[in-house]
Amino acid sequence: MSSILTVTMPKWGLSMQEGKVNLWLKEVGDTIAPGEEIVEVESEKISGAVEAAVSGTLRRQIAQPDEVLPVGALLGVIADADVSDELIDDLVTRFQAEFVPPTDDEADDGPQTQTVQVNGRQLRYLKRGEGGTPLLLIHGFGGDLNNWLFNHEALAASRAVYAIDLPGHGASTKVTGAASLDDLADAVSGFMDAVGIASADVVGHSMGGGVCLALTRRAPQKVRSLTLIASAGMGSEINGAYIDGFVAGNTRNALKPLLAQLFSDAGLVTRQLIDDMLKFKRLEGVDAALATLAGGLFPGGRQSEVLAGIAAASGKPVLVIWGENDQIIPVAHASAIPSARVVVLPAQGHMVQMESASEVNKLIGEFTS
Amino acid sequence: MARKITYQQAINEALDQEMTRDPSVIVMGEDVAGGAGAPGEEDSWGGVLGVTKGLYAKHPGRVLDTPISESGYIGAAVGAACNGMRPVAELMFIDFMGVCFDQIFNQAAKFRYMFGGKAKTPVVIRAMYGAGFRAAAQHSQCLYNIFTHIPGLKVVLPSNPYDAKGLLIQSIRDNDPVIFLEHKALYTMEGDVPEESYIVPFGEAAVVQEGDDVTIVAFGRMVNYAKDAGASLRKKGVQCEIIDPRTTSPMDFDTILESVERTGRLVIVDESHPRCSMASDVSGFIAQEAFRALKAPIQMVTAPHVPVPFAASLEDLYIPSPARIEEAVMRVKEYR
Numbered sequence: 001m002s003s004i005l006t007v008t009m010p011k012w013g014l015s016m017q018e019g020k021v022n023l024w025l026k027e028v029g030d031t032i033a034p035g036e037e038i039v040e041v042e043s044e045k046i047s048g049a050v051e052a053a054v055s056g057t058l059r060r061q062i063a064q065p066d067e068v069l070p071v072g073a074l075l076g077v078i079a080d081a082d083v084s085d086e087l088i089d090d091l092v093t094r095f096q097a098e099f100v101p102p103t104d105d106e107a108d109d110g111p112q113t114q115t116v117q118v119n120g121r122q123l124r125y126l127k128r129g130e131g132g133t134p135l136l137l138i139h140g141f142g143g144d145l146n147n148w149l150f151n152h153e154a155l156a157a158s159r160a161v162y163a164i165d166l167p168g169h170g171a172s173t174k175v176t177g178a179a180s181l182d183d184l185a186d187a188v189s190g191f192m193d194a195v196g197i198a199s200a201d202v203v204g205h206s207m208g209g210g211v212c213l214a215l216t217r218r219a220p221q222k223v224r225s226l227t228l229i230a231s232a233g234m235g236s237e238i239n240g241a242y243i244d245g246f247v248a249g250n251t252r253n254a255l256k257p258l259l260a261q262l263f264s265d266a267g268l269v270t271r272q273l274i275d276d277m278l279k280f281k282r283l284e285g286v287d288a289a290l291a292t293l294a295g296g297l298f299p300g301g302r303q304s305e306v307l308a309g310i311a312a313a314s315g316k317p318v319l320v321i322w323g324e325n326d327q328i329i330p331v332a333h334a335s336a337i338p339s340a341r342v343v344v345l346p347a348q349g350h351m352v353q354m355e356s357a358s359e360v361n362k363l364i365g366e367f368t369s
Numbered sequence: 370m371a372r373k374i375t376y377q378q379a380i381n382e383a384l385d386q387e388m389t390r391d392p393s394v395i396v397m398g399e400d401v402a403g404g405a406g407a408p409g410e411e412d413s414w415g416g417v418l419g420v421t422k423g424l425y426a427k428h429p430g431r432v433l434d435t436p437i438s439e440s441g442y443i444g445a446a447v448g449a450a451c452n453g454m455r456p457v458a459e460l461m462f463i464d465f466m467g468v469c470f471d472q473i474f475n476q477a478a479k480f481r482y483m484f485g486g487k488a489k490t491p492v493v494i495r496a497m498y499g500a501g502f503r504a505a506a507q508h509s510q511c512l513y514n515i516f517t518h519i520p521g522l523k524v525v526l527p528s529n530p531y532d533a534k535g536l537l538i539q540s541i542r543d544n545d546p547v548i549f550l551e552h553k554a555l556y557t558m559e560g561d562v563p564e565e566s567y568i569v570p571f572g573e574a575a576v577v578q579e580g581d582d583v584t585i586v587a588f589g590r591m592v593n594y595a596k597d598a599g600a601s602l603r604k605k606g607v608q609c610e611i612i613d614p615r616t617t618s619p620m621d622f623d624t625i626l627e628s629v630e631r632t633g634r635l636v637i638v639d640e641s642h643p644r645c646s647m648a649s650d651v652s653g654f655i656a657q658e659a660f661r662a663l664k665a666p667i668q669m670v671t672a673p674h675v676p677v678p679f680a681a682s683l684e685d686l687y688i689p690s691p692a693r694i695e696e697a698v699m700r701v702k703e704y705r
Contacts, residue, residue, distance in 0.1 A: 282568055284565055
């Protein structure tokens with residue numbers, strides 16, 4: 001039987017309840033392959049594209065640009081070309097009649113973050129999916145598990161995927177300890193022991209990539225493969241002005257131009273994104289934690305440790321992903337590991353896993369399967 | 370980690386964390402501990418609405434019940450602040466502030482200036498304000514505009530639990546006298562509040578909602594009414610930018626100016642009377658600084674120039690409503 005599939009308003013992040021339709025990237029009648037971007041949607045925090053889960057033809061654009069709709073609302077319909085219009089209209093009518101927008105309480109029913117104690121430090125993490133080889137997502141300097149907003153669910157379709165807050169970040173303990181990649185790697189290693197992960201495919205962004213490399217040095221048996229996205233530890237250069245400004249910045253106006261350097265599209269830096277960052281930076285202990293980390297990892301605007309050789313020597317499969325226009329860590333570092341598979345995404349910035357989520361998800365999915 | 374607690378719990382938590390951190394922080398006021406008639410220390414009242422409940426047992430000797438004499442204990446709090454303590458004095462209803470104007474306006478607010486910068490007065494005066502509780506004309510006023518008028522005072526108006534905790538912690542650590550005002554109707558409001566300690570700085574407005582059509586500046590409880598109006602207007606295709614100044618002294622005029630220069634249309638929502646109000650203050654500022662940007666006359670949505678009525682039906686009419694905000698936005702939006 002031919003399939004009909006609804007495209008609905010996605011839920012990006014735990015707090016998203018509604019989204020605005022920006023524009024359709026596919027027209028009615030266009031053929032669609034899985035993973036292709038269909039429609040652009042904007043939440044309070046960020047905008048992104050809804051991807052197709054199946055192949056087919058876009059048959060209906062129900063939601064109109066600028067329309068604000070609750071999570072789960074009908075955006076469009078994908079079906080094979082031979083499905084009759086009647087059947088599709090029937091489905092739309094039925095969907096609209098039965099659709100009940102989630103209430104505030106139900107919106108909290110999604111996957112919940114958990115915490116675990118590792119060597120006296122509390123770490124927060126979010127687990128999605130079950131089974132398979134576990135995959136671990138490790139964010140960068142000043143980030144948290146929400147940096148994987150557009151990747152986590154897609155990667156967790158048929159396996160368990162864990163995103164963690166490193167010490168000093170997100171909702172984890174604000175004490176960072178020894179301010180070294182090894183210390184952070186030991187925290188990750190301790191986390192894996194605590195939740196019962198013997199080995200995992202590890203994915204790190206920016207400083208998180210450096211943590212993955214350090215983990216490969218400290219506990220090679222725990223690393224099945226490495227995916228390094230705009231990774232630290234691949235060379236000495238780093239944008240020191242960004243690091244210093246980010247550590248010192250405590251107002252919206254100070255942070256805005258800095259955060260804009262992370263993205264290729266500065267419009268992605270919404271007021272909400274900046275406010276969330278400010279809320280994190282104002283927590284007691286965060287300033288000190290970030291300053292300590294920056295002092296240890298990036299003293300004088302240079303990276304203190306280059307660990308690319310460890311990946312090469314380990315013999316583990318390595319995938320390197322970089323944005324061509326990265327303003328934080330130079331794209332030249334992408335070729336630091338000769339044996340690695342390297343993908344440089346054109347016109348992309350440092351937060352390439354957010355801005356090119358579908359491409360990055362596909363690369364990680366293929367690489368770790 | 371953030372979890373949902375009420376505005377009232379957020380205030381209690383800020384007091385508790387600061388008392389734990391700094392032994393010079395004390396709480397004083399009428400019935401803030403037990404008060405006459407309370408059955409015992411464990412189940413003491415913690416103020417008329419229970420905001421300070423539990424602090425008495427956790428911080429013995431540092432939660433002080435005072436006589437019903439505002440002029441006496443506000444003066445004592447100001448004096449203690451000059452001598453190394455960080456008192457948080459609770460004045461119950463802001464309406465009672467009249468009997469301590471000398472202590473606040475002439476003493477606390479002036480010491481730093483009069484003593485050539487050698488004196489500091491780190492006192493916080495907390496009080497409830499606002500209508501909607503059927504508490505009649507002597508227990509329902511706003512009055513924040515009066516304190517905003519006095520140089521030397523800082524005035525804080527949190528509109529949600531997150532800001533309440535962060536602003537109160539900043540108030541206690543601040544070295545100047547701070548008037549910290551809590552709307553009675555917000556005590557039960559729930560919101561995400563981090564368990565950890567944090568500060569929200571003074572003089573930095575929150576942009577609650579972004580939009581390019583009309584700027585709404587709202588104060589205290591009115592921020593939430595503006596949000597209701599903004600959500601309804603969004604469905605009608607009108608995008609409002611809603612600004613919550615959070616503190617009226619210092620006041621983040623820059624954020625308001627930046628927004629009005631973009632939208633050209635301004636609505637100000639203030640629960641107090643219209644004359645010499647925050648609404649007229651912001652209105653005067655924008656008329657002077659952004660006259661060329663304005664595409665429509667500024668609209669002030671305020672209570673009328675009358676005492677807060679006791680009759681429930683009249684009190685409901687007295688308080689600015691989301692519907693009135695929406696009407697005002699449409700008036701400036703459609704002005705040609």
